[in-house]
Amino acid sequence: MKNETEALKDQIKQAWDELKAQQQKVSKTQEPGSAEAQQFYAERIWPLLLELWRQEPQIYPLRETFDVSIHTLGTSPEATTLAALGLGASELYVLHTPESKSYLAQLQQDLGRSIYPIEIDKSDVTQLYQAVGEQVRKHPDKKIALDLTSGTKAMSAGMAAAGYFLQRVYPSLRVAYVDSDKYDATLRKPVAGTEKLILLPNPHEVLGDLDEHLAQEFYRAREFGKAADRYQALRRKTGQGKFEVYAALCEMYQRWYALDFEGASSNAQRLFNFLTQDAYRNHPLARHAQRLKEQKEGLEAIVALLKSQGFAEPKGVLWLTTTLLQLGEERRERQPVSAALYYYRSLELVLQHRLAVRGRSDDDPNLSPEEQAYLRQALSDWLGKPLEQIRPVQKLGLLESIALLRHLGDPALGQFAEADLRGYQGMLQSRNKSLLIHGLEVSKKGDVEKLQQFARKLYQTMREEAKLALSVEPVELM
Amino acid sequence: MKNETEALKDQIKQAWDELKAQQQKVSKTQEPGSAEAQQFYAERIWPLLLELWRQEPQIYPLRETFDVSIHTLGTSPEATTLAALGLGASELYVLHTPESKSYLAQLQQDLGRSIYPIEIDKSDVTQLYQAVGEQVRKHPDKKIALDLTSGTKAMSAGMAAAGYFLQRVYPSLRVAYVDSDKYDATLRKPVAGTEKLILLPNPHEVLGDLDEHLAQEFYRAREFGKAADRYQALRRKTGQGKFEVYAALCEMYQRWYALDFEGASSNAQRLFNFLTQDAYRNHPLARHAQRLKEQKEGLEAIVALLKSQGFAEPKGVLWLTTTLLQLGEERRERQPVSAALYYYRSLELVLQHRLAVRGRSDDDPNLSPEEQAYLRQALSDWLGKPLEQIRPVQKLGLLESIALLRHLGDPALGQFAEADLRGYQGMLQSRNKSLLIHGLEVSKKGDVEKLQQFARKLYQTMREEAKLALSVEPVELM
Known part of the structure; x- marks a missing residue:
């Protein structure tokens, strides 16, 4: 298998070099992207690529198996074919436009399986978003991938927005697209064999901004305990220490308002230990150091009062x-x-x-x-x-x-x-x-x-x- | 001005027709997308398009003025130029890749102004997302547009995710891209004159899913008052009556747990009036009708108790x-x-x-x-x-x-x-x-x-x- 794959890769490289060499020979008026070049690509290169991806799709960072894949389809069905092969789902949904409807047949033929088409407007980001959400909600227990490779930018944007949001509710969902290491500008194709399916990270998750937004909302709602939980989770998720400082603050207020003054007081001390570290000198909370100091002393006064009875x-x-x-x-x-x-x-x-x-x-x-x-x-x-x-x-x-x-x-x-x-x-x-x-x-x-x-x-x-x-x-x- | 614009549009149409006619005449081996066609486009059509967009950019749904625009830049700088002209910002940031760096000069020349370049990796959605977030946060009081027309799909996806999320904190922010009514497949260009800048709606806002997610989080945190506020806002934002039913539920629990049993009881009645309407027969809460009925009767029993003293x-x-x-x-x-x-x-x-x-x-x-x-x-x-x-x-x-x-x-x-x-x-x-x-x-x-x-x-x-x-x-x- 391994050897077979390597052999295929070699064949693809040879065919590609042959194509480029042909182009060099053609007279200067004969431009790249010509019908002949396209034909060569379709007849000689594409079947090899298909075979390679059927055997061993090129996936970054790691291959995962999906039950359902949902694709946008524009006027470059090859990329969608590779994405579908890479995702390996048994149920395929394709969001196509009136313009790209004609590519559905080729897509099904290359994949050797039927797909479920859903027609959308190419500029209606909300419609696409809604269609994706609907399909995802219909398959709550399945592992789903969204592929945004093909289609207009509005379609890709809607797909990304839907995917990254839905991941909060369906954490196993993935957003993917086919990229290539090199693009041949004269042939207007990715250099054959450099295509790879990329399973995109969710920037919301990587940076934790949506969780931070939720933490802030809880804080403003004076739900300090819930806010603290979120900040602790953010700390684990992103590895960023600044969230631990926020967690200490939230825990201080949570305990304070729960009348656990001793607990709050020790949180206040912990918060101060953070804020006096060089690493946190520029933490947003450092600007409130004076007020926090007063509150810390206030807590200590309450603790003393309760002790004195x-x-x-x-x-x-x-x-x-x-x-x-x-x-x-x-x-x-x-x-x-x-x-x-x-x-x-x-x-x-x-x-x-x-x-x-x-x-x-x-x-x-x-x-x-x-x-x-x-x-x-x-x-x-x-x-x-x-x-x-x-x-x-x-x-x-x-x-x-x-x-x-x-x-x-x-x-x-x-x-x-x-x-x-x-x-x-x-x-x-x-x-x-x-x-x-x-x-x-x-x-x-x-x-x-x-x-x-x-x-x-x-x-x-x-x-x-x-x-x-x-x-x-x-x-x-x- | 109006007449001048119309005249320009006519000139563009004529030049385009001329280009297409030339292509027809060329021998069959002479392919579209040729250097000659490209040259014709660059020399005859593009200057007219630039002039048209300088005078009256084509914007859908309505023209808005921005202070700052942030653009992704791939290998088609013309679209970015049109987007920048359409957005009309005085500060421009361009996220380019090592590959698209060479287009910065042309972009600045066509725009007649300097831009601020930021280099990113074309496949790193998180890096782009972060770069966008950074710029947006640096301009908290400015009206900002994000243009995702050019660049890889990963770049557009990151831009969309960033834009739609940041809109929650910066409601005046807009996500935009340049689309065209018609695309000329042989020339691989949008039909000149049909380009338009689209200010995209935010699907999160249109459908209210992020707000609904927050409402659900508040509900689970037993912050029923905050959940009710969100559902009421969702009702106004989306016009969907189902959210009002949820709001009635949240208000019932909010009052109940606040020991306002009379208020809770009247909310329970209101909830039941909804759930017995045909329109809400399939509302998710209808599945809990029996339990809700028991709770409603429980509330009525408490009200009677308090009255009896x-x-x-x-x-x-x-x-x-x-x-x-x-x-x-x-x-x-x-x-x-x-x-x-x-x-x-x-x-x-x-x-x-x-x-x-x-x-x-x-x-x-x-x-x-x-x-x-x-x-x-x-x-x-x-x-x-x-x-x-x-x-x-x-x-x-x-x-x-x-x-x-x-x-x-x-x-x-x-x-x-x-x-x-x-x-x-x-x-x-x-x-x-x-x-x-x-x-x-x-x-x-x-x-x-x-x-x-x-x-x-x-x-x-x-x-x-x-x-x-x-x-x-x-x-x-x-």
């Missing part, structure tokens, strides 16, 4: 509060029940902090008789209930905490008018009735808005007092 | 519980703090239901002295505390509810051994200490696992009793 430390409380507010913001439009939960907690956290710096706790408030009397009167006013219906205060809920802090002269709580607090009381009292706490109520958007305003006002007062710049917003990827 | 109705409680468990499952790996919250609530909901069918409530349990004594003893055992440290029970927390239900002979709670409950007590007591409730504790994965097991066991017992099949899992899109 006390509410007095302002930096940790501020960063945790803004995190909870941010989680609320993200859910405000589409998940008001969850959003309310985060807002309630951020509001309560500020109150717990304000109590703690005044030596109090909501769990064990240690009220003086005078404070007890003040609180009950305030509750009676806000709730519009007679004083005798207000039970002695044991623990501080949201309303009681607010009343006590006002009594203790906290300016953050002093900023609200009595009328405001009467307006807020229903919302402040209904936390426990939420579907997510103990009840069956789903928060209304209007209530969530009120809650958000109240919590944000408290937070802002506290931030101004602390003179801290906090930004939990994820940095831009670019 | 009572816990006794089993169907609504079961559907709500499985929803909360599902929300927990989704968060178990990556957001254990949130997951714990959903598990706690689902567990409590089952307990509230079991109490309600026995005429009790956790808020106002109405305990007999004998029950009070039983509960305190149970708590003392589980917590390992002396009885005198256990205060009289006022309201039922999780532990107290479990104790009372066991006392009342509820088989769902009777299935647990005393030792199990001692193992669960820490986890059951710590709900209020969670960062998301009143404390600063973040749930540990081990605790979340225990909680999940406990809640799921209760739910399963209840489901078996009710003999209801419930599946909150989103249906497959296909």
Whole structure:
């Protein structure tokens, strides 16, 4: 077999040399590409080429076997024949134009098998794209090759676009075309014997741009976990370290927003280790180093707060509060029940902090008789209930905490008018009735808005007092 | 101007006819594509064509102005020249191969301007793709056209893949090529005057397949809101009603998982209205009609439950519980703090239901002295505390509810051994200490696992009793 193939290759070379020698002899007015030369090629060279490709098609990088091949067909059917032989599929679909319809017969004859023709418009890239997609979807479990050798550039472009996209859903699909090492310009043919079928790599896959696009979309959708997965996959696929840096960033935000502050903090450290390496000095994220540093310190402050289990430390409380507010913001439009939960907690956290710096706790408030009397009167006013219906205060809920802090002269709580607090009381009292706490109520958007305003006002007062710049917003990827 | 253009077109037609007439006269051995014919074309026809395209390039569908054009260059520079004239950019980049380098001079001369050459390998689709991407990214605010007329099929394929992908990020980018209405096979040239520059549509955009792919990715990531947005955009972009059906599905799940059961229920109704229309009888979602019907009824049961504000109705409680468990499952790996919250609530909901069918409530349990004594003893055992440290029970927390239900002979709670409950007590007591409730504790994965097991066991017992099949899992899109 090997020897037979080599012999064939020699014969092809000899025939080609003979053809070229003939052409040299012909008078200068006798031009190349002549009918005689074409005839010689058709009668002497093409049968040998066919035989060679039937025996051992020339394929780069490696021969693969396909079940289905789909071809564009223009006015050079020989290339399509070689492609079909090289791909070796048992089902062949040929996208031809009205102009190239006449070549179908020769193609079938050279291949010795029937093909399935599909007529398309030679300039309609969308139609071709759709026809290819249709055939591919009809053969979901088969190994399919798309050959774009023949046909107009619009046809090849449509074929390439379809193939490279469909590979995402059908990873075994391949895009191929027949190229030649040398082209004979005078004969307008590839030098016989130098043709080879090339299985093209998918540039989207090689460079990972489509995956990167998806990763960015997930990031913008604040699906940091999914974005991190994609960046890790990109790292493996492309071998490019820059994607690992992005993955570290995504993992940091993923853990942060999942309230895994220790995990997020160690990711932040990892991210910084990358960004201080020379190799990543020009990484797009290096431009956000300052903001990332602040966020890293914010995370460390939260970790310290959780370790202390006390509410007095302002930096940790501020960063945790803004995190909870941010989680609320993200859910405000589409998940008001969850959003309310985060807002309630951020509001309560500020109150717990304000109590703690005044030596109090909501769990064990240690009220003086005078404070007890003040609180009950305030509750009676806000709730519009007679004083005798207000039970002695044991623990501080949201309303009681607010009343006590006002009594203790906290300016953050002093900023609200009595009328405001009467307006807020229903919302402040209904936390426990939420579907997510103990009840069956789903928060209304209007209530969530009120809650958000109240919590944000408290937070802002506290931030101004602390003179801290906090930004939990994820940095831009670019 | 108009008349001048028409005159030029006439001249081109005359010159072409003259060329063809000459060829007819030449002896039969004198073949087409001859040096003489080529010379005639170069001297008489090409200058006219150039003049025509300088004055009024032939563009389909409409002329647009570009700042930058990027071209592939093979061995037919005329087509590239026409493309460049048609695109009218002031910055030109030409991707040439070692073989086509020699045509750069002619190209610059015909265009009367300098171009920027970039050498690539004619078969390396990835290299070309990368080179194009690089240039496009260097000109983020410019209007760019990619011309794939000249060069090998691999070059055109890479150009098309790059162009169609980059359009997502740079929507003003266009892919173009020069086609002709008629091709003269004997002269191997387009019939002069029939050339036109075609600005190709993007099949991804026309058919929306890339957007659909993204929508599906979001759906699988359970980002139903984002998936719904994409399907709505697809509906607008492609005019295809099937995408609206998908959007209704996504909106149903989005609202469902956001605990907006009324909204979800009306989306379910809308989805059903679609699926019972003749037009959508073959919609892929129609295959899941039975499951969707069950889910629709489940949603209606939850809506009824929330309206009743009572816990006794089993169907609504079961559907709500499985929803909360599902929300927990989704968060178990990556957001254990949130997951714990959903598990706690689902567990409590089952307990509230079991109490309600026995005429009790956790808020106002109405305990007999004998029950009070039983509960305190149970708590003392589980917590390992002396009885005198256990205060009289006022309201039922999780532990107290479990104790009372066991006392009342509820088989769902009777299935647990005393030792199990001692193992669960820490986890059951710590709900209020969670960062998301009143404390600063973040749930540990081990605790979340225990909680999940406990809640799921209760739910399963209840489901078996009710003999209801419930599946909150989103249906497959296909």
